[in-house]
Amino acid sequence: MACAGSPPRLRLLLLVLSSCAVAAAADAFRCATPPDEGPTIRILHAFGPCSPLRQSARFDSWEDTVMDLMTRDESRLAYLASLATAGRSFVPVASGRQLLQIPNYVVRASVGTPAQPMLIALDTSNDAAWVPCTACAGCPSASPSFDPSRSTTYRPLPCGSPQCGQVPNPSCPAGATSCSFNLTYGASSLQAGLAQDSLALASDVVQSYTFGCLQKVTGNSIPPQGLLGLGRGTLSFLSQTKGLYGATFSYCLPSFKSLNFSGTLRLGPVGQPKNMKTTPLLSSPRRSSLYYVNMIGIRVGRRVLDIPPSAFTFDAATGAGTILDSGTMFTRLVAPAYAALRDEFRRRVKAAGPVTSLGGFDTCYNGAVTPPGITLMFTGMNVTLPPDNILIHSTAGSITCLAMAGAPDNVNSVLNVVANMQQQNHRVLFDVPNARIGFAREACTTA
């Protein structure tokens, strides 16, 4: 807990030791964050300069960072594709580097009574909630874990409980009194005890929240301090807090360069923007957690690209179509859509010189690029991306790439994923009762 959340004196001490020291030592207060208030919770990018979760040694150069994020995306996309085929075990496609597939954004939450603070990762494409518990075998050792024995409100759920029937792969071997379950997350397998305890987010406390207390983990791709699934399934946060928040939330995701907890997660229908552009929210029974929308086209400048409608067609049965995902970094488009976008983009920025590539990006330039406006067109809503959501620049400014790519052709080539870099600095509303997704510009990145 280096930058955010620590008392000021402790923070100063830890800054010197932590990985964000380099970025922040000259200006230590920049990592400071005001407390969360009411149902508004601040969001931190897990790889931002102030994040205590960032492992500096893994990010030696900008190129390495970008490659790493791309690699994580490949694995994430395979994971999203795997959600379609329930029961089949997940096989990661990416290899080579050690994967730390944690989603990009974390919030401060507390579990238990008295409250034990954690930095929990947000994942809009997942339903489960779990935290590493003490005595967990294989959980990330350097991170805090939740100690059930220190909470007076902790309660393991028995085998016959209704919740035990809702978790994936429940197990209640002879003699077991409480329910356990197994699940996969990215390339990791998890075994957890099903339990309930208080979950505090900002000043709200959710009593008897059902979650997994991790007992055993294999693989190293889990968020180190736990996961809060913001998907739409039965045991998700949305379902469990329906009475409190009405299955409605919005977020503003900051850029990964943002220093502090500058993004926000706003829970419940109160305080959401009134006049925002919206598009219908669609559901696929095959992938009930995912937030599908109907993308119908892409415009570059004023020109609507010639893309076959089949590239965007939503199919509830197969899971083809377009989703919004908070855990993928760079937007992926199916082959014909990406090819049309890339070709038009290259035509418009010809003056920037010859095209080069970097990792999974195939449209990069040495030097400055003035991007054309790119508009994602949805039913009833056009979202024009600002330049920061289109381009990724090297630290030194010498390389600039179009920050999107084609869907990996070895995984799910029918799914378009609108990723977090393209959503950043927008308020994105997830309004499940009214079946709509809203977008409005909001600057929530600080640097």
Ligand SMILES: *[C@@H]1O[C@H](CO)[C@@H](O)[C@H](O)[C@H]1NC(C)=O
């Ligand atoms: C983040 O840091 C900036 C200074 O860089 C400061 O102005 C801002 O108030 C901080 N924001 C939060 C949410 O802490």
Ligand SMILES: *[C@@H]1O[C@H](CO)[C@@H](O)[C@H](O)[C@H]1NC(C)=O
């Ligand atoms: C869950 O995982 C544990 C350990 O990884 C294994 O022993 C057990 O058989 C699994 N249970 C089920 C129901 O898959």
Ligand SMILES: *[C@@H]1O[C@H](CO)[C@@H](O)[C@H](O)[C@H]1NC(C)=O
């Ligand atoms: C989106 O842009 C297209 C093409 O410019 C236009 O025809 C359409 O009316 C716009 N849709 C909305 C909802 O503004």
